Structures are given as structure tokens and as C-alpha cells.
Amino acid sequence: xxxxxxxxxxxxxxxxxxxxxxxxYSDSASNYFPWYKQELGKRPQLIIDIRSxxxxxxxxxxxxxxxxxxxxxxxHITETQPEDSAVYFCAARDSNYQLIWGAGTKLIIKP
Amino acid sequence: xAGVTQTPKFQVLKTGQSMTLQCAQDMNHEYMSWYRQxxxxxxxxIHYSVGAGITDQGEVPxxxxxxxxxxxxxxxxLLSAAPSQTSVYxxxxxxxxxxxxxxxxxxxxxxxx
Numbered sequence: 001x002x003x004x005x006x007x008x009x010x011x012x013x014x015x016x017x018x019x020x021x022x023x024x025y026s027d028s029a030s031n032y033f034p035w036y037k038q039e040l041g042k043r044p045q046l047i048i049d050i051r052s053x054x055x056x057x058x059x060x061x062x063x064x065x066x067x068x069x070x071x072x073x074x075x076h077i078t079e080t081q082p083e084d085s086a087v088y089f090c091a092a093r094d095s096n097y098q099l100i101w102g103a104g105t106k107l108i109i110k111p
Numbered sequence: 112x113a114g115v116t117q118t119p120k121f122q123v124l125k126t127g128q129s130m131t132l133q134c135a136q137d138m139n140h141e142y143m144s145w146y147r148q149x150x151x152x153x154x155x156x157i158h159y160s161v162g163a164g165i166t167d168q169g170e171v172p173x174x175x176x177x178x179x180x181x182x183x184x185x186x187x188x189l190l191s192a193a194p195s196q197t198s199v200y201x202x203x204x205x206x207x208x209x210x211x212x213x214x215x216x217x218x219x220x221x222x223x224x
Contacts, residue, residue: 043217089153097211099211100170104151
């Protein structure tokens with residue numbers, strides 16, 4: 001079955017700098033890769049997703065890149081702000097159309 | 112629309128007790144899922160349903176039962192609570208297998224003592 005690994009587990013960056021979180025997946029048939037943001041004590045919410053027919057997708061300060069050959073995808077946040085502090089989860093959709101999740105990355109934005 | 116409503120928000124159980132976590136959605140979504148969230152382990156799928164009357168096991172189904180008698184409701188039952196089931200539980204729903212944004216409930220923090 002699908003397995004998703006996410007790195008790093010904690011990422012601390014200076015406000016205004018960029019942050020990159022990486023995920024790898026095991027099932028080459030997976031074709032949908034979302035990223036969710038979970039603020040402290042709240043529910044996860046979708047921030048961006050990518051399908052396997054594209055290599056990159058952008059939405060303002062966030063972008064996701066996908067390398068299907070290497071089976072990895074990454075979240076890029078530019079010009080980080082205090083409100084970007086949260087836990088970020090990547091996921092991959094498996095053959096049963098269920099989402100298999102990475103372990104999460106705690107992003108800390110230092111003032 | 113209320114979205115996905117999950118109750119209760121907090122619960123403390125004694126070992127061996129049973130209880131049901133409630134989940135309801137008003138978006139007419141076909142797909143519903145239950146996850147548990149433990150520190151450093153992300154979201155692990157317990158059970159899921161692709162429509163009324165259809166349920167299936169996820170990664171960690173042992174100790175939990177589900178049913179889906181209506182499109183709206185997807186309760187999760189803990190049969191005999193164990194300390195290992197201490198976790199935060201999330202219910203989520205999606206419109207279908209292709210429209211895959213998942214909408215989450217507010218979560219239930221369960222402690223088993």
C-alpha cells in the first residue's frame with residue numbers, strides 16, 4: 001500500500017525567509033497530492049493540491065512541485081509571515097481513493 | 112451549511128467503557144472517514160465509507176466499529192476503550208472520489224484512563 005514520508009518534522013525560519021517541506025511516496029499509481037495546514041487546536045484545512053498531470057502549481061506565496069519520476073513533492077512558502085506558523089501535512093491518494101498522510105511538519109516563524 | 116459536525120469535543124473514558132463519537136455532514140458528500148491523530152504520526156485512517164451502507168477498514172481499524180445508515184451520519188464506536196486509544200479523532204468528508212478536498216470536523220480529544 002501507499003506510504004508517505006515527510007521531512008523535516010520541525011522547521012524554524014526567520015520571518016520573511018522561505019520554507020520548504022518535502023514528501024516522498026511509494027505508490028507510483030498515486031495521482032493526487034494535497035497539502036493541509038493545521039493551526040494549534042484547530043482542524044486541518046486544504047491549502048493547495050496538485051495532480052499528477054502537472055509539475056508545479058502556485059497560489060500567491062505558496063507553491064507545490066511534483067516529481068513523479070522520483071516520487072516526491074514539495075511545499076514552498078515564500079516571504080513567510082507569523083500566521084504561517086502551524087503544522088503542515090502532505091498526503092497522497094491511494095488506489096482506494098483514500099488519503100494517506102505524512103507525519104506532519106511543525107513550521108515555526110521566528111520574528 | 113454547518114459543514115462537518117463532530118461531537119463531543121472532549122471525552123474521558125475509563126478502560127473497558129464503550130462510547131460513540133458522532134459525525135454528521137450536511138454537504139451531501141459520498142465519502143466519509145475517521146482518523147486518529149497522534150503526536151509525530153500524522154493522521155491515520157481508521158475506517159471509511161464511500162456511501163450509505165458501505166464501509167471499509169483503514170490502516171488502524173482494531174477496536175473500532177462504524178456504520179453508515181444515512182449519507183449524513185458516520186458514527187465511530189469504541190467497543191472497549193483502552194489507554195492506547197487516547198488520541199485526537201477527526202471525522203472528514205469528501206464529495207466523491209475525484210473531488211477530493213477533505214472537510215474536517217472540529218476533532219474529539221479522547222483520554223482513556
